[in-house]
Amino acid sequence: QLVQSTFFPPAEGVMLPTGSFSNRVAFITGGGTGLGRAMTSTLSQLGAQCVIASRKLDVLQQTAEEISSQTGNKVHAVECDVRDPQAVARCVERMETLTGLPDVIINNAAGNFVCPSERLSPNAWRSITDIVLNGTAFVTLELGKRLIQSRKGASFLAITTIYAESGSGFVVPSASAKAGVEALYKSLAAEWGRYGHRFNIIQPGPIRTKGAFSRLDPTGAFEKAMISRIPTGRLGKPAEIANLAAFVSSDYATWMSGAVIRLDGGEYVSMAGEFNELRRVTPDQWKMMEAMIRNTRGS
Ligand SMILES: CC/C=C\C/C=C\C/C=C\C/C=C\C=C\C(=O)SCCNC(=O)CCNC(=O)[C@H](O)C(C)(C)COP(=O)(O)OP(=O)(O)OC[C@H]1O[C@@H](n2cnc3c(N)ncnc32)[C@H](O)[C@@H]1OP(=O)(O)O
Numbered sequence: 001q002l003v004q005s006t007f008f009p010p011a012e013g014v015m016l017p018t019g020s021f022s023n024r025v026a027f028i029t030g031g032g033t034g035l036g037r038a039m040t041s042t043l044s045q046l047g048a049q050c051v052i053a054s055r056k057l058d059v060l061q062q063t064a065e066e067i068s069s070q071t072g073n074k075v076h077a078v079e080c081d082v083r084d085p086q087a088v089a090r091c092v093e094r095m096e097t098l099t100g101l102p103d104v105i106i107n108n109a110a111g112n113f114v115c116p117s118e119r120l121s122p123n124a125w126r127s128i129t130d131i132v133l134n135g136t137a138f139v140t141l142e143l144g145k146r147l148i149q150s151r152k153g154a155s156f157l158a159i160t161t162i163y164a165e166s167g168s169g170f171v172v173p174s175a176s177a178k179a180g181v182e183a184l185y186k187s188l189a190a191e192w193g194r195y196g197h198r199f200n201i202i203q204p205g206p207i208r209t210k211g212a213f214s215r216l217d218p219t220g221a222f223e224k225a226m227i228s229r230i231p232t233g234r235l236g237k238p239a240e241i242a243n244l245a246a247f248v249s250s251d252y253a254t255w256m257s258g259a260v261i262r263l264d265g266g267e268y269v270s271m272a273g274e275f276n277e278l279r280r281v282t283p284d285q286w287k288m289m290e291a292m293i294r295n296t297r298g299s
């Protein structure tokens with residue numbers, strides 16, 4: 001952490017009023033671990049009945065039991081590989097039996113690893129883009145069609161990343177797929193408002209989770225450099241994403257659709273600004289540089 005992080009301590013308590021999601025059903029892909037688990041916990045604390053879905057049923061079940069026992073609200077675990085549209089259809093059928101169709105859908109499941117692009121096999125490319133882009137599309141289309149048929153409105157949220165906008169080397173399948181997810185959600189925000197559906201996007205900056213850090217910085221060698229470029233001087237916390245996700249999915253945000261919200265401690269603009277490296281210039285160096293600039297005559 002950098003010194004300035006003391007100005008920006010994370011508030012990790014649940015932000016919305018108790019009961020904000022009473023009588024609501026939330027469906028969260030990848031809800032067993034990391035940010036998905038944090039969002040499930042927050043929504044459950046706010047009264048939602050949650051359904052979490054991913055490949056590893058044992059992980060989902062353990063998370064579901066832990067959260068349910070803390071909040072008193074039911075969390076259902078449903079096995080689902082989002083790459084398989086038939087598995088997604090079965091998962092949604094199971095959810096309809098358990099809870100009925102959801103009010104809140106969070107497409108959070110993802111796969112990623114750092115790799116020079118020249119080392120990627122076709123299957124490596126397919127693996128990431130299938131989880132991130134096709135998986136999000138299969139879940140969104142399956143639920144969207146059933147919600148439309150039932151004339152039920154819903155809030156859809158996709159978790160992308162700050163480099164969905166800029167692109168990034170070494171995570172090219174992820175960058176390409178996340179950009180596709182953003183196009184999908186912005187497009188459907190325009191098309192499906194007429195059915196009562198909102199579509200929004202959160203782009204998190206770096207937040208320590210086992211899933212992300214083990215695949216993106218396996219040796220830990222890059223963490224310090226990453227934190228040094230974050231103006232708020234620290235990594236994000238899962239609870240910060242969870243509070244934002246709860247707000248975006250709540251009745252306090254019914255006028256929000258098609259929004260892309262970056263929550264990254266300022267990392268994106270810090271990396272983008274051409275002159276931001278001048279942060280390293282000391283006051284004495286500024287005196288000298290200013291004098292040089294002022295003494296310049298003509299062009
Ligand atoms: C400078 C940076 C500094 C610090 C970074 C630190 C922090 C993060 C900061 C920002 C984060 C921003 C964005 C984050 C986005 C995320 O999505 S993070 C979430 C990550 N979570 C996961 O990935 C969880 C799920 N992942 C998985 O299950 C696997 O990792 C998977 C490979 C994606 C899928 O598993 P599956 O079992 O289906 O696949 P495999 O059969 O194992 O592999 C499929 C093909 O891919 C090839 N492969 C696998 N791993 C690699 C690798 N490391 N390099 C190259 N290729 C790989 C594998 O060989 C298969 O291909 P084939 O051999 O041709 O068949």
Ligand SMILES: NC(=O)C1=CN([C@@H]2O[C@H](COP(=O)(O)OP(=O)(O)OC[C@H]3O[C@@H](n4cnc5c(N)ncnc54)[C@H](OP(=O)(O)O)[C@@H]3O)[C@@H](O)[C@H]2O)C=CC1
Nearest residue numbers: 030033034035054055056081082109110206207209211212
């Ligand atoms: N942590 C960070 O710094 C950042 C994270 N993000 C995004 O946040 C989200 C959560 O990531 P994070 O919590 O860090 O990482 P995790 O690895 O903990 O989360 C990924 C989840 O996706 C699930 N998943 C992977 N493949 C599939 C599949 N084929 N079908 C269903 N579920 C699948 C995993 O469960 P299982 O293995 O059981 O299938 C896991 O629960 C992702 O969208 C990621 O891109 C974005 C920017 C920064």
